[in-house]
Amino acid sequence: MLLKTILLPLGFVLSTAVSAFAGEGTIDTGDTAWVTMSTALVMMMTPAGLAMFYGGMSRYKNLLNTIAMTLVAYCLASIVWVAWGYSLAFGETSNLFIGNLNHLFLNGIDIHSVSGTIPTLLFVLFQMTFACICIAIILGSVVDRIKFSSWIVFAVLWVTFVYAPVCNWAWGGGWMHKIGALDFAGGNVVHINAGISGLVLALYLGKRHGYGKEPMIPSSVAFTALGAGLLWFGWFGFNAGSALAANGIAASAFLVTNTAAAMGGLSWLSVEWKHSKKPTLLGLASGAIAGLVGITPAAGFVSLSGALAIGALSGIIGFFGVAVLKRKMGYDDSLDAFGIHGLCGIWGALATGLFANPSVTEGAAGLVYGNPKQVWIQFLSIIGTITFSALATLIVIFITSLLTNGLRVDREDELAGLDNALHGERAFEIE
Template sequence: MDSGDTTWMLIATAIVIFMHVPGLALFYGGLVSDRNVVSTMMHSFVSLLVISIVWVLWGYSLAFGTDIGGFIGGLDYLGFNNVGEEAALGSLTIPHYTFAIFQCAFAAITVAIISGGIAGRISFPAWILFSVLWITFIYAPMAHWVWGGGWLFTMGELDFAGGTVVHILSGVSALTAAIVIGPRFEHLKKDHQPHNIVLFLIGAATLWFGWFGFNSGSALAANGLTALSFANTQVAAAAGGLAWLFIEWKVRKRPTLVGAATGAIAGLVGVTPAAGFVTVISALIIGLVAAPVCFFGIHFIKARFKYDDTLDAFGVHGLGGIWGAIATGLFATTSVNEAGNNGLFYGNPEQLLHQCIGVLTAIAMATIGTFIILKIVSIFTPLRVSKEEELMGLDLSFHEEPAYSSTNDSESSAKAIS
């Protein structure tokens, strides 16, 4: 084992967890109304708690255990059995513990992203049960197919840090859940504005910071590939932020901080599957294109079909992940990573086909699997809160824990119900 690789991977793991909480929690918490700040942050925080336990008990084994027919991992690592200080998976230069917890951080934030599509109306018991079932039957198999030696890995689909496994799965699952659970009662009656842009920006900046651990940590070592993915992450984020800013300036006649930050996140999502497979210029292009793809999804597709994806989890992560996975099939080059394959623009059109198969697989897995899991959850507990609880806000109606203590909280809640 290598001490430098181990040190970097421990840091990268901690950064990804910090990206989850407080990063995603603040990002989502700043976007919702002041009646649902605590409940929205709870979804992120509790997913980290729940998934960490599930991952140790069985999730990691299903994702990275000995391959069974290309579809699922074996039971080698149940309860972290056979996970120890030895080199991970026999070929890496980091302890098995480190690799397993790094992957745990990925699994946890993927679940948390889904909560953005259904914030403000899903019941808390349903969210906990959904998280356990979703990570077991959706995420773990997909992670095995792509990263654990499953059939997509064998076919040659490329996903450096989670375009299909993380972003398409979470984004499409968020959309499916939003449709199944139904829109907020006030969805089309009023314009929902972020209640605290400062919290949102702190969250966005933390996500950007965390993405360096997310993407560069996926090199699983401290080397030149780590540096490449680090550079690609920065450039794609900047390109996405600038592109969104100017698109919004042109279309809506004013640039906004929320738009620029959202564009940066779109660029980060887009480059995630490609980060270790493309040149820096290609990463710049991927970030530039991610912005209009996601902008169109949020402002036109969502408006056209009127689904209530509360915090645009599908618009940013779903569509951004689809573009990023396809872009990997266009721009991938072995000149920067010999472990990958060339893409279409480097003489290998077959790679684009493999990427499209991966995209369609993730969409089907997320759509069908999430629908079935939600129907199962609804047998045991209601999926959404009552109208009264929703209008009061979940911070008070369920948690009895307002984000902002003021003398007007009770009066505001009473007015909302009436």
């Protein structure tokens, strides 16, 4: 049985094509080629870009463990998605909170199924890469101290019971879709969802031994910078690919994505330079990622001026979250998943309500273009995501803890380093 096409409200149908379901249609080879390339770009972001970005920021004794948990998250989410995650997120139903199980193991979807102008199987794959990177982002809050076995169980449960519902709300015809919330490529679905969940998991696990008392030096800032470059490259597929077509909206999303990333890097660098008197490579790379996070929900809706504003403030907000808020509040968000993805994702979702430009996507207008109501709608979507992500993640944590006899590694293993203690390997051989 083919899925029916579900369109978003008339005013912004084209710009939010990412939420289209499978249905009757004609495959366009240009659109298919572009989305195929975009899928490959987003796939690269997790086991290559994020693995290097996070691995470089982790301590040397945990570098390999960080990369391993990023890679296993990609593997797990890939299987969960094609088995039941896609059906829960995009299965057609009148339910505004979750899909159905009609497409378990992609039942009813074959090479003849079409979503808009691309094969449904390609749409499934493109959406799968979003689920994969979303669970991997959470890892940044808890590296150095979560058991590998617990991470595996948590990842499976979280993609099923946290990611899939929020994806359905925004892109699968759920309540966010119904109220007209704008989320082009994952402000709520990916970044707020992962950032809040990471913070909850970090608070539950507690601080790393020695946190705040001894230096926790990144193993390789060079790795992190290279990872940031790969993420930036892959983000063009993430955002521009979310048009699900090779069209003007995809081109605009490509442009504003690069612009916001550049502005984010420069604004973070400027604030850091003034604050600490040193312009660091880590800060520049983090700022670029902050800008990319901020522009994600807005990519298909804003013009160049909006991208400049979103990127500039994303860098400042990210720096504040990492250098000020975390220290004042005292929580241990290891690699700043909440500080960058959570906070900048919130800003980006709100900024979409401010800067959405109807000249980019007809009918999608924000406060600056005469539609103050959109800010309120964006606010409601943010509150809904934060509340659900926090509570649902807490439940997943409790279930995982019961199934794996606690989430945290032994003190001895944590102090010795997880690369050798858990994997019996080292990232580099040192003579």
